[in-house]
Amino acid sequence: DVNGDGYADVIVGANYYSSNTGRAYIFFGSSAMDNIADVTMTGETTSYNLGYSVSAAGDVNGDGYDDVIAGAYGYSSLTGRAHIYYGGTSMDNIADVTMSGETTSNYFGIAVSTAGDVNGDGYSDVIVGAYGYSSFTGRAYVYYGAADMNITCDGTVTGEGTNNYFSIAVSTAGDVNGDGYADVIVGADHYSTNTGRMYLYSWRQTNTPDVIFTGEAITIFFGYAISTAGDVNGDGYTDVIVGAPWYSDLTGRAYIFLGGPSMDNIADVTMTGEDTLNLFGYSVSTAGDVNKDGYADVIIGAPVYASEKGRAYIFFGGASMNSSADVTMTGEATEDYFGISVSNAGDVNGDGYSDVFVGASGYSSSTGRAYIYFGGSSMNSTADVIMTGDITGISFGESVSSAGDVNGDGYADIIVGAYAYGSNAGRAYIYYGGSSMNNTADVTLLGEASGSNFGYSVSDAGDVNGDGFSDVIIGTYGYSDNKNTGRAYIYLGGTNMDRVADITITGEAEQSYLGQSVSSAGDLNRDGYADVIIGASERAYIIYGGSSMTNIDVTLYGEAIAYAFGTAVSTAGDVNGDGYADIIVGAYAYLNLTGRVYLYLSWSAPIVPRIASVQDIPSDQGGKILVKWIRSRNDAKGINGISSYTIEQSRPAGANGFFWEEIASITPRNNPQYAYTATTPNDSMAGNSGAAFFRVTAQTTDPNQYWRSNIMSGYSVDNIPPFGVVGAAIAAFNNGKISLCWNKNREDKDLLGYIVYRDTTSGVALNNTTMIAQTSDTTYLDSLPTRVGKYYYKIAGIDIHGNIGAPSTELSQNVLAVQVTKGVAPKIFALEQNYPNPFNPTTTIEFTVPSNGRATLKIFNAIGQEIATLFNGEAESGKYHQVQFNARGQASGLYFSRLEYNGKVQLKKMSFIK
Structure with a gap:
C-alpha cells in the first residue's frame, strides 16, 4: 500500500x-x-x-x-x-x-x-x-x-x-x-x-558474526584454540574461552568471556602462562564441573613447558572466578608435548564428577599417550587411566575429546586421534567408559589413504540422528591424494558401534583443508537433532543433524584470505540464554597474527517482539489461554529501551477489522521469553470456534516509539471431565422394568447431566457400551429391557462441553420376565427388519409364520459365512417370535438375517457399526 x-x-x-x-x-x-x-x-x-x-x-x-x-x-x-x-x-x-x-x-x-x-x-x-x-x-x-x-x-x-x-x-x-x-x-x-x-x-x-573478539597485540595467535567454557560463574549463561599461545614470547594467555543477553568482547578473566616458551593456551577446553561445586571449570594446555615436557592446568569456576590454577598436571619427560590437546572427558567412571583428558603426542618418539584424570571433591594431579599409542611416530594424543556415550551404557566415552599412523593415513580410537575403565581401545577407526591425516581433529558430535546414542566426528584435512581437499566423517553410535563412516562431508576444492577442525555445534536450530561444525581454509561449515544428514546447511566466511579463519571451531553453548546453541570460529592469523574469534548466535531477538504461541491451558475448566512471546531485542541488561509490554485481545475481525482491547501491561525483566494467562470470552465448543486474537506491543517511554508483534489466535477449552458418579444403586420390578438412582454431583459447576449406559455383558469399556438415556435427574427407570436375562448398567456425568467423567461402579440386575405389548400376530410368513438398525452390538429380530411348523433363523456375513443360528425349532402361528443377535467380536459391516420355513426363505440386510 x-x-x-x-x-x-x-x-x-x-x-x-x-x-x-x-x-x-x-x-x-x-x-x-x-x-x-x-x-x-x-x-x-x-x-x-x-x-x-x-x-x-x-x-x-x-x-x-x-x-x-x-x-x-x-x-x-x-x-x-x-x-x-x-x-x-x-x-x-x-x-x-x-x-x-x-x-x-x-x-x-x-x-x-x-x-x-x-x-x-x-x-x-x-x-x-x-x-x-x-x-x-x-x-x-x-x-x-x-x-x-x-x-x-x-x-x-x-x-x-x-x-x-x-x-x-x-x-x-x-x-x-x-x-x-x-x-x-x-x-x-x-x-x-x-x-x-x-x-x-x-x-x-548465514554469515554475520554477532560478537567479534580481537587479540590484544600482534603475533599472539589469539583464537588459535577456542572452546565453550561452560557456565563458569553460575549466572545461567554459558561462557567461552580463547587461547593466545604466542603471547609475550610464547608465554601464552587464555581469556574467558562471560556470556549474557548482551555479551561484549572484553575478557572477564585472563590467565597467563608461567614463563616464556610455554605456549600456554595452545589448547583450551571446558573441564565440566570436576569438583561438583555447581560451577563449570576450564582446562588449559601448555605443551612446551620445561623443554616440551608440557603441562595442563585446571581453573575452578566460581561466582568471582580468579586466574590462579587449582590443579596442575605435568608431563612425564621432555619432548612429550603433554597438554598439546586437552578436553572434558565427561564422567567416564560414573561417580558424578566430570573428568578431564590430556594428550601428549610426543611421548616416546611420538608414540604418544593420553591421560584421564578423574574429578573429585579434592582432585589431584595423578593420572587415573593412561592410554598409549600402538607404535612410534603416530602422534597418538595429538587430538583428544569426549565422545559422549556412544554405546548407551550410561558412561561417557572418549576418542583419541593419531593422525600420523601409517604414513599419515591416520587412526582414531574410541575407549568406552566404565566403573573401572581400562586403556584398551574398543573401536578403532582407520583413515582411507596415506597423507590423509585422519584423526587430526576429533570430537563428540552429539546425537545427530536422534537415535539416543552419541556420535563422533573426525577430520582428515589431507584427503584426496595429498591435495588437501579434506573430509570429515561422522560415525553413528550404537550398542555395537562399527568402524564404517555413516556420513561423509568432502571439501569443495583442492586446498580446502576441510576437517582441520571439527566440533559438535549443539542443536543450533532446535529441531531435536545435534548439529556439527567443520573448519576449512577460510571457511566453516554447519551441517544440521537429522534422520538423513546430507548437505552443508550454512557456510561461514572469513573476512579475508590468509587470516586462518576456520582453523579452530567449537560450540559456544548458549551464551545469550535464548535456548539455542551458539558457535565460535577462530582466525588466529588476523592482522599480523593478532587473531580474532567470531561468535555466531543461532538466534537473537529481533527488535519487534514476536508471539510464539497462543495455546489452551491444559487440565483446566476452560476460560483461560496462555500467550507466549519472544522479547524485544531492546529488553536486555544495560539497554533499558522497553518500558512495558502491552497485551491486546480482539474477537475475530469483522468488516471493519479487529477491535483491540488492552488486557494487560507487563513489566520487562530481561527475560528471553514471556508468558501471560489471558481470560477468553468463551471456550471452543460445538457451534462456536471460540477464537481469540492477540498482539503484543513493546512500549518505550516515548509514546510515539513502539514495536508491535505479529497477530496470533488461539482458543480455550474445558478439558476437565466431571467427577465420577458415586452412590449408584439398582432395583428390578416384576414387569421387567429396572430402577436406577445415584448421588447428585455438587462439585462441577458446568455439569449438564448424566448418561445411562446398558449392556448384556459385564466389564465392557464405556465407549463400546450402548447409551440408553441422558438425564439431568439422579434417578432413571429403564422400561425397555427386551429379553429375559442379566443386564449391566453404568452412569457417568457429562458437562456442557461434552466431557464425560468416570463412570459409576457397574450395576447388574436379572430380568426374570419382559412384557411385550403387541396385538395378535398375523398368520403370514414374514421376517421383520431388525431394530435398531444400524446396531452396536445387539439388535432384535422378529418373525411370524402362517401355521405351526419348523423354522430356522440364521445370521450370515457379507461373504456368505454363517455367523449364528438364532432360532431352530417349532414355530407357532399367530405369535410374534422375537430373538436377539449380539455381534460382539464381529467386524463392522453388512450382515444378513435369513428365515427359512416350509421350503420358503426370506432375507433382510442389517448394518453393524462399532
Missing part, C-alpha cells in the same frame, strides 16, 4: 519501452480500481531495461508507507542497477535509493524482491540478483532497510560454479523456521546442465 489509503497497489514493468529504456507503472488500488497508471518511472537511457524486474519492497525506511524496487540490468554495459522508490501520500517517480552492480556483464537487477526483515531491526530489507557475476556463477545481494537507507551491500551469497545463473530468481521466503527473522530464497536454473537448484537462506544464520 504505497499511498497509505488502505488498499493494496500493483506495479508493472515494461523493460522494452522506448529502445529498452524501460518503464515501471504503479496502479493504485481502490474500491473501484481503474487501469490508468498513477505513478510512472522511466529508465535513464536506452538499453537501461528498467522494469525487467519489479517488486514490492516493504517499508524500507519505516515511514509507514510501503515502497517499491525496480531492476535495470542493462545499465552501463550490463553492470546493472536497482532503484527503490519510497511510497507516500503523494508518491513521485524519482528513485530514492540506487544500488549498482560490481562490474560489467553482471546483470545486477535481473531479479529484485523484498527480503522481509532479515536482520530484525523493524525495517524491511531487499534482495537483488546478479546472475552474470563471475562468468554467470551468479551472486545475490541483500541491503538492509533504515530510516536513511544507504547503498552499501550488507550481505552476499554466491553460486556454486560458472554458468549456474545463480540469482536468476530471488524472493523473500517469509519466516520459514519461526525464529522471528525473514528468510530468503535464490534460484539457479542452469545448475548442473539446467537441472536447476533453489537455495534457502536463514539469513540470521
Whole structure:
C-alpha cells in the first residue's frame, strides 16, 4: 500500500519501452480500481531495461508507507542497477535509493524482491540478483532497510560454479523456521546442465558474526584454540574461552568471556602462562564441573613447558572466578608435548564428577599417550587411566575429546586421534567408559589413504540422528591424494558401534583443508537433532543433524584470505540464554597474527517482539489461554529501551477489522521469553470456534516509539471431565422394568447431566457400551429391557462441553420376565427388519409364520459365512417370535438375517457399526 489509503497497489514493468529504456507503472488500488497508471518511472537511457524486474519492497525506511524496487540490468554495459522508490501520500517517480552492480556483464537487477526483515531491526530489507557475476556463477545481494537507507551491500551469497545463473530468481521466503527473522530464497536454473537448484537462506544464520573478539597485540595467535567454557560463574549463561599461545614470547594467555543477553568482547578473566616458551593456551577446553561445586571449570594446555615436557592446568569456576590454577598436571619427560590437546572427558567412571583428558603426542618418539584424570571433591594431579599409542611416530594424543556415550551404557566415552599412523593415513580410537575403565581401545577407526591425516581433529558430535546414542566426528584435512581437499566423517553410535563412516562431508576444492577442525555445534536450530561444525581454509561449515544428514546447511566466511579463519571451531553453548546453541570460529592469523574469534548466535531477538504461541491451558475448566512471546531485542541488561509490554485481545475481525482491547501491561525483566494467562470470552465448543486474537506491543517511554508483534489466535477449552458418579444403586420390578438412582454431583459447576449406559455383558469399556438415556435427574427407570436375562448398567456425568467423567461402579440386575405389548400376530410368513438398525452390538429380530411348523433363523456375513443360528425349532402361528443377535467380536459391516420355513426363505440386510 504505497499511498497509505488502505488498499493494496500493483506495479508493472515494461523493460522494452522506448529502445529498452524501460518503464515501471504503479496502479493504485481502490474500491473501484481503474487501469490508468498513477505513478510512472522511466529508465535513464536506452538499453537501461528498467522494469525487467519489479517488486514490492516493504517499508524500507519505516515511514509507514510501503515502497517499491525496480531492476535495470542493462545499465552501463550490463553492470546493472536497482532503484527503490519510497511510497507516500503523494508518491513521485524519482528513485530514492540506487544500488549498482560490481562490474560489467553482471546483470545486477535481473531479479529484485523484498527480503522481509532479515536482520530484525523493524525495517524491511531487499534482495537483488546478479546472475552474470563471475562468468554467470551468479551472486545475490541483500541491503538492509533504515530510516536513511544507504547503498552499501550488507550481505552476499554466491553460486556454486560458472554458468549456474545463480540469482536468476530471488524472493523473500517469509519466516520459514519461526525464529522471528525473514528468510530468503535464490534460484539457479542452469545448475548442473539446467537441472536447476533453489537455495534457502536463514539469513540470521548465514554469515554475520554477532560478537567479534580481537587479540590484544600482534603475533599472539589469539583464537588459535577456542572452546565453550561452560557456565563458569553460575549466572545461567554459558561462557567461552580463547587461547593466545604466542603471547609475550610464547608465554601464552587464555581469556574467558562471560556470556549474557548482551555479551561484549572484553575478557572477564585472563590467565597467563608461567614463563616464556610455554605456549600456554595452545589448547583450551571446558573441564565440566570436576569438583561438583555447581560451577563449570576450564582446562588449559601448555605443551612446551620445561623443554616440551608440557603441562595442563585446571581453573575452578566460581561466582568471582580468579586466574590462579587449582590443579596442575605435568608431563612425564621432555619432548612429550603433554597438554598439546586437552578436553572434558565427561564422567567416564560414573561417580558424578566430570573428568578431564590430556594428550601428549610426543611421548616416546611420538608414540604418544593420553591421560584421564578423574574429578573429585579434592582432585589431584595423578593420572587415573593412561592410554598409549600402538607404535612410534603416530602422534597418538595429538587430538583428544569426549565422545559422549556412544554405546548407551550410561558412561561417557572418549576418542583419541593419531593422525600420523601409517604414513599419515591416520587412526582414531574410541575407549568406552566404565566403573573401572581400562586403556584398551574398543573401536578403532582407520583413515582411507596415506597423507590423509585422519584423526587430526576429533570430537563428540552429539546425537545427530536422534537415535539416543552419541556420535563422533573426525577430520582428515589431507584427503584426496595429498591435495588437501579434506573430509570429515561422522560415525553413528550404537550398542555395537562399527568402524564404517555413516556420513561423509568432502571439501569443495583442492586446498580446502576441510576437517582441520571439527566440533559438535549443539542443536543450533532446535529441531531435536545435534548439529556439527567443520573448519576449512577460510571457511566453516554447519551441517544440521537429522534422520538423513546430507548437505552443508550454512557456510561461514572469513573476512579475508590468509587470516586462518576456520582453523579452530567449537560450540559456544548458549551464551545469550535464548535456548539455542551458539558457535565460535577462530582466525588466529588476523592482522599480523593478532587473531580474532567470531561468535555466531543461532538466534537473537529481533527488535519487534514476536508471539510464539497462543495455546489452551491444559487440565483446566476452560476460560483461560496462555500467550507466549519472544522479547524485544531492546529488553536486555544495560539497554533499558522497553518500558512495558502491552497485551491486546480482539474477537475475530469483522468488516471493519479487529477491535483491540488492552488486557494487560507487563513489566520487562530481561527475560528471553514471556508468558501471560489471558481470560477468553468463551471456550471452543460445538457451534462456536471460540477464537481469540492477540498482539503484543513493546512500549518505550516515548509514546510515539513502539514495536508491535505479529497477530496470533488461539482458543480455550474445558478439558476437565466431571467427577465420577458415586452412590449408584439398582432395583428390578416384576414387569421387567429396572430402577436406577445415584448421588447428585455438587462439585462441577458446568455439569449438564448424566448418561445411562446398558449392556448384556459385564466389564465392557464405556465407549463400546450402548447409551440408553441422558438425564439431568439422579434417578432413571429403564422400561425397555427386551429379553429375559442379566443386564449391566453404568452412569457417568457429562458437562456442557461434552466431557464425560468416570463412570459409576457397574450395576447388574436379572430380568426374570419382559412384557411385550403387541396385538395378535398375523398368520403370514414374514421376517421383520431388525431394530435398531444400524446396531452396536445387539439388535432384535422378529418373525411370524402362517401355521405351526419348523423354522430356522440364521445370521450370515457379507461373504456368505454363517455367523449364528438364532432360532431352530417349532414355530407357532399367530405369535410374534422375537430373538436377539449380539455381534460382539464381529467386524463392522453388512450382515444378513435369513428365515427359512416350509421350503420358503426370506432375507433382510442389517448394518453393524462399532
